Amino acid sequence: MRSPKILFALGMLAAAGVAATALAAHAERRAIPVAEAVRAMFADLETAAKREQARGCPDSGASGDGPCAAARAKLDAMHDDAVNAADAAIARPATERAAAIAAIRAFRTNDWLEVDYRSTSPNPYKDGEEKIEIYADDKGFEYWIDPARDVLVQAGPGAGLHPAPRKARPDARLPVPELRSRALAILERQMPGFGKRKSSLHPLEDHKDKLVYFFRWDDFSQPAKESEMPPFVQVALYADGELASYTDTLTR
């Protein structure tokens, strides 16, 4: 799906010459498994889009329901088909994703939590080819699972899934030691032995407007790759103890 760009890019990279050394500092090699059929779908999409642009059809945001609306709808349908096919080409079979859903339910201690698969995509915390599977529950939470280990990488309100920000009632606020205790309990459940391990990590506690409290441990023992963050675990709790977000980039 990226072959035209790749050919162009390689040629341009060769021409870049002097800057190639600098480039190497930030370039990541990626293996991109792409079925030929999927590649063809994106090529067809590109061709169709260029044809509509040549015809003078503007962006959907500008055209509204004007004469280009049908063309835009067709392009969007082609786009969605291509994206779905691309995801199907790289995603694990649904049967193998059962372990990921089990991990999410265990994290939420809710065996009946409704969880839907959304996509497989690059892990923004890692360079290279590491992936995450994205799931969403019916409460507006989004979950990132490392498919290689079925480990929860991140959980929190998903974009567009939880638009009303949550606030704790004043009478439901918990003291910080209680919140810390709850955060550690979550971590101990997710990472057995964390209580012993945390002494080698750098602790950080903070809050945002005393509405969300963050309990974080960074691992600075190894120098992080230039474009990555040091591994960390973090539990964010609302002032009443409800989970606000969770991240674990420590577990390998």
Added chain:
Amino acid sequence: MPRFRTIIASAAAALALATAAPALAVGTVTMANGGQNFTASGPSAYWHYDQGQGYCGHYATWCSPANAQWTYVNHAYGDVNSATWRNPYAVSAPEFASAFIPARNATATAHYTLRYNYGSYWSRDVDQRPFYDQWVRINATGLAMLDTVMLGDQSWYGTASDKVAFDEIKIEN
């Protein structure tokens, strides 16, 4: 299944890297607030800057400027302050945008709009408050030719004291 192992780059990208502008990795573009692919608009008096905060300020020594910027939310219709990150390497393949949510001054439910597929738009609200120095995915499903990310200060949620953070945007495919 065929696999390709290659480096995507361009002369422009190489020049950008050589001048420490937004970084290009293969399949990944990280665009800094204040960088060459970033445009901010609105009254300058309403923009605030946290030096040493955000992804470039706190973690990535190779990118600049080393700050995060923010503004208060606007509860009226339309944006007063807004910003645009333009992806110079959009490709016809599923792409995923993530926003770095800084530790400080990121408390609003912010409205992100992505332009993709040669002119379609995808808008989502992201509650920034539950996140702290971490990446948050804006689009959970891939969007091809994701060439622009827009963020404004308009929000129907929260209070007038909430702050919208504008920091790095990462696009991966």
